[in-house]
Amino acid sequence: MTISESGASAVFGALADPTRRRLLSAIAEQPATATELAGDLPISRQAVVKHLSALADAGLLERERAGREVRYRVTPAPLSDAVSWIAEVGAQWDARLASLARTLDAGNRS
Amino acid sequence: MVDRIERELLLPAPPEEVWEVVTGPGWLADEVALELFPGGDARFSSNGEPKSGWVEEVLAPGTTEGGGGRLAFWWGTDGDPATRVELTLKPDGDAATRLRVVEARPLELLDLVGIPLPGTSGPSYGPAMLMAA
Numbered sequence: 001m002t003i004s005e006s007g008a009s010a011v012f013g014a015l016a017d018p019t020r021r022r023l024l025s026a027i028a029e030q031p032a033t034a035t036e037l038a039g040d041l042p043i044s045r046q047a048v049v050k051h052l053s054a055l056a057d058a059g060l061l062e063r064e065r066a067g068r069e070v071r072y073r074v075t076p077a078p079l080s081d082a083v084s085w086i087a088e089v090g091a092q093w094d095a096r097l098a099s100l101a102r103t104l105d106a107g108n109r110s
Numbered sequence: 111m112v113d114r115i116e117r118e119l120l121l122p123a124p125p126e127e128v129w130e131v132v133t134g135p136g137w138l139a140d141e142v143a144l145e146l147f148p149g150g151d152a153r154f155s156s157n158g159e160p161k162s163g164w165v166e167e168v169l170a171p172g173t174t175e176g177g178g179g180r181l182a183f184w185w186g187t188d189g190d191p192a193t194r195v196e197l198t199l200k201p202d203g204d205a206a207t208r209l210r211v212v213e214a215r216p217l218e219l220l221d222l223v224g225i226p227l228p229g230t231s232g233p234s235y236g237p238a239m240l241m242a243a
Contacts, residue, residue, distance in 0.1 A: 085113070085215065086113075086115060089115055089193075089213055090115045090117075093115055093117050093211055093213065094117070096137060096138070097117055097119045097209075097211070099137070100119070100121065100128075100131060100132065100137065100209070101119060101121060103131060104121050104122055104123040104127065104128065104131065105122055107123065107127075
């Protein structure tokens with residue numbers, strides 16, 4: 001298992017929850033604190049903090065101090081996992097297809 | 111969509127022959143055990159790393175109108191989300207097959223939340239010869 005694949009797995013887990021997707025979407029538009037986010041949602045600030053922690057643990061959010069609060073912003077870093085997945089799995093398919101072309105080419109020439 | 115790999119290749123053999131190779135041992139993985147019916151088990155192993163999943167759709171060439179074929183299955187390693195693979199075979203002339211491969215993983219979620227993915231406008235991966243064949 002490569003690091004990039006397990007990282008992608010953490011991202012999927014964090015995004016499996018609709019509330020977390022909504023929070024992430026809101027923060028992607030504008031960095032915000034848990035209090036600000038809780039004001040827009042029918043859930044407690046405490047619940048928002050829990051969701052934000054899950055998103056941050058997956059590497060999707062970064063924290064920064066904002067006075068006595070913590071402001072969250074989206075970090076694009078783990079999304080590069082998608083790119084490495086494309087590269088890695090794509091290379092595997094290229095190798096399979098090249099070997100298939102060789103096999104069938106040889107088979108039909110002899 | 112960035113969570114999707116797509117390849118197409120023209121092969122100098124009829125669909126039946128291509129089907130035999132792509133569903134047989136040694137191509138999808140070093141070891142392949144595919145139950146070729148919907149819901150069947152799919153087990154693979156490459157370099158000692160096992161993968162498992164299930165078969166979604168099987169249309170063997172020769173059983174279809176037009177002589178094409180399609181195999182769709184899911185595979186994944188323990189603890190990771192599975193990805194879906196679809197192989198489509200279309201006859202091209204008398205003795206050639208156009209093989210299309212798509213592997214996708216459930217990353218649409220990232221699109222759903224509207225986060226731009228880096229590198230999406232970069233060059234596509236893979237030898238140009240394969241695409242040009």
